[in-house]
Amino acid sequence: EVQLVESGGGAARPGGSLRLSCVASGFKFEDHGMSWVRQVPGKGLEWVAGLNWNGDTTGYADSVKGRVSVYRDNAKNSLYLQLDILIDEDTALYHCARGRGYGLRNGFDIWGQGTMVTVSS
Amino acid sequence: EIVLTQSPGTLSLSPGERATLSCRASQNVTNNYLAWYQQKPGQAPRLLIHGASRRATGVPDRFSGSGSGTDFTLTISRLEPEDFAVFYCQQYGSSPLTFGGGTKVDI
Numbered sequence: 001e002v003q004l005v006e007s008g009g010g011a012a013r014p015g016g017s018l019r020l021s022c023v024a025s026g027f028k029f030e031d032h033g034m035s036w037v038r039q040v041p042g043k044g045l046e047w048v049a050g051l052n053w054n055g056d057t058t059g060y061a062d063s064v065k066g067r068v069s070v071y072r073d074n075a076k077n078s079l080y081l082q083l084d085i086l087i088d089e090d091t092a093l094y095h096c097a098r099g100r101g102y103g104l105r106n107g108f109d110i111w112g113q114g115t116m117v118t119v120s121s
Numbered sequence: 122e123i124v125l126t127q128s129p130g131t132l133s134l135s136p137g138e139r140a141t142l143s144c145r146a147s148q149n150v151t152n153n154y155l156a157w158y159q160q161k162p163g164q165a166p167r168l169l170i171h172g173a174s175r176r177a178t179g180v181p182d183r184f185s186g187s188g189s190g191t192d193f194t195l196t197i198s199r200l201e202p203e204d205f206a207v208f209y210c211q212q213y214g215s216s217p218l219t220f221g222g223g224t225k226v227d228i
Contacts, residue, residue, distance in 0.1 A: 035218070037166075045158075045166065045209055047218040059216035062122060095165060105213045107156035109177060111165035 002026035002110055004096045009115030016086050020115055022079040022096030029077040030054070033099035033106050036070060036081045038092035039114070048094070049081060053102040063089070086119045093117075123148055123212050125221035132226045140197040142224045144210035149190050151214030157186055157195045160223075161206045169208075170195065200226070 008020040020036070035050030049070035051058045058070055069082040079096055093114040099106025124147040134140055144155065153173040158166040168177040170186035173193055183198040197204055205228055210221040 037220075044223045045160075045211075045220040047211075047220060050216075050218065059218070061217045100168075100171060105154065105216060105218065107154075107168055107171035107177075107211065107213055108158075108166075109168045109171075111167075113165055 004098065004110055004112035006094065006096050006112045006115035009094060009117045011118045011120065012086050014086055014088060014119055014121055016119075018083045018086065018117060020081040020083065020094055020096075020117070022081075022112060024077045024079070024096075024098070027098075027110075029072075030074040031102065033101060033103050034072060034079045035097045035099060035104075035106070035108065036079075037095045037097050037108070037111075038090075038117075039095065040092045046092070050099070050104050050106075052104045057104050059104050083117070086117075088119050090117060091119045122217050123150065123215060123219050125210055125212060125219055127208075127210060127221035127224045129224060130222075132224060133228070134200055134226065135228060136200050136202050138200050140195075140200055140204075140226055142195040142197075142208055142226075144188075144193040144195070144221050146191040146193070146212060150193075150212045153189050153193075154212060154214035155186075155188070155193050156211045156213065157184075158209045158211065159204075159206045160209065166209065197226075 036048040096112040097108035098110035157170040160166040
């Protein structure tokens with residue numbers, strides 16, 4: 001079964017850090033660009049960051065640039081999102097999403113159920 | 122960044138009716154790299170359309186996408202009860218990738 005499973009969310013203080021992980025199964029991970037998309041409960045979707053199949057091309061939303069790093073380990077079929085200098089507005093459900101192709105710029109055909117990040121003092 | 126504006130915000134229709142959803146971009150979407158997603162409560166989004174008009178695998182043919190440049194449309198020819206949800210457009214022609222604010226289709 002093609003699947004993406006996120007982990008690493010939780011509660012954090014403003015200014016703190018979290019590392020989110022996404023493990024892929026059921027497909028050849030290195031054939032796809034990957035992204036993180038977040039959603040505040042009850043609100044819309046926001047692309048956060050993404051990368052191409054081997055990680056040498058990355059992209060970030062303006063709202064997180066400089067505070068977030070996305071990377072992958074193809075040997076472990078895993079995608080990561082390092083969130084630093086957390087702010088209240090980072091509170092959201094973070095989805096891992098598979099791109100349809102190799103590149104960074106893709107539509108997303110497989111989504112994980114997400115991991116919740118809550119930033120609060 | 123490209124801003125996507127979806128309209129209307131809410132569309133109230135009945136099963137069997139036709140739904141027409143609009144997505145307008147603040148600038149041309151490169152290569153018409155525009156996708157549509159459906160999201161039901163408590164679920165992850167589901168890809169319906171990519172490349173403005175190409176149905177994703179397993180998507181019923183009552184869903185169709187059209188448009189180019191800055192104006193795109195998702196049409197549901199005859200609404201089924203399971204179609205009521207929130208629909209989002211997304212452009213992936215340039216980085217940062219962006220989503221529209223969504224259109225809720227309800228009864």
